[in-house]
Amino acid sequence: MPRFMDLHDGFGGVTQEQLKAAQAADWAIEGDEGVHFEHAWLDPEAGKVFCLSTGPSKEAVMRIHKRAGHPTAEIYELPIEVS
Amino acid sequence: MPRFMDLHDGFGGVTQEQLKAAQAADWAIEGDEGVHFEHAWLDPEAGKVFCLSTGPSKEAVMRIHKRAGHPTAEIYELPIEVS
Numbered sequence: 001m002p003r004f005m006d007l008h009d010g011f012g013g014v015t016q017e018q019l020k021a022a023q024a025a026d027w028a029i030e031g032d033e034g035v036h037f038e039h040a041w042l043d044p045e046a047g048k049v050f051c052l053s054t055g056p057s058k059e060a061v062m063r064i065h066k067r068a069g070h071p072t073a074e075i076y077e078l079p080i081e082v083s
Numbered sequence: 084m085p086r087f088m089d090l091h092d093g094f095g096g097v098t099q100e101q102l103k104a105a106q107a108a109d110w111a112i113e114g115d116e117g118v119h120f121e122h123a124w125l126d127p128e129a130g131k132v133f134c135l136s137t138g139p140s141k142e143a144v145m146r147i148h149k150r151a152g153h154p155t156a157e158i159y160e161l162p163i164e165v166s
Contacts, residue, residue, distance in 0.1 A: 023165045
């Protein structure tokens with residue numbers, strides 16, 4: 001299953017509880033598109049969120065984020081990784 | 084230990100082996116600054132790399148990347164995460 005990273009702006013000052021609530025909104029509906037959000041990281045000073053997910057396509061990931069109330073246009077497919 | 088995500092452009096067409104070599108150059112010297120690069124993901128079409136690390140400061144992470152031959156100015160501190 002392809003892996004993706006998507007980015008969100010405008011999350012300045014957001015707390016852990018608020019990020020958890022945003023993630024929960026994705027998790028509640030992600031199965032509709034065969035998407036799974038694995039991890040989200042937040043820089044509350046820059047207001048930037050990074051979301052790592054798997055799913056069938058970029059468009060599927062973006063539809064879930066949009067329906068969950070936090071749309072984004074910035075997403076990358078990540079066929080190569082090293083750890 | 085603070086966690087960071089830094090971004091690199093200009094990696095279009097880079098292979099898994101080349102990304103591994105770039106990561107190895109970081110790993111070889113990261114201990115000098117108390118930094119550890121945990122994971123790197125690459126979108127070879129967009130030429131974008133995301134590096135997840137821990138370290139004492141943004142500046143320490145950036146110094147290691149610069150010495151390893153792939154400097155970047157774009158880095159975020161990530162005190163909040165959800166998975």
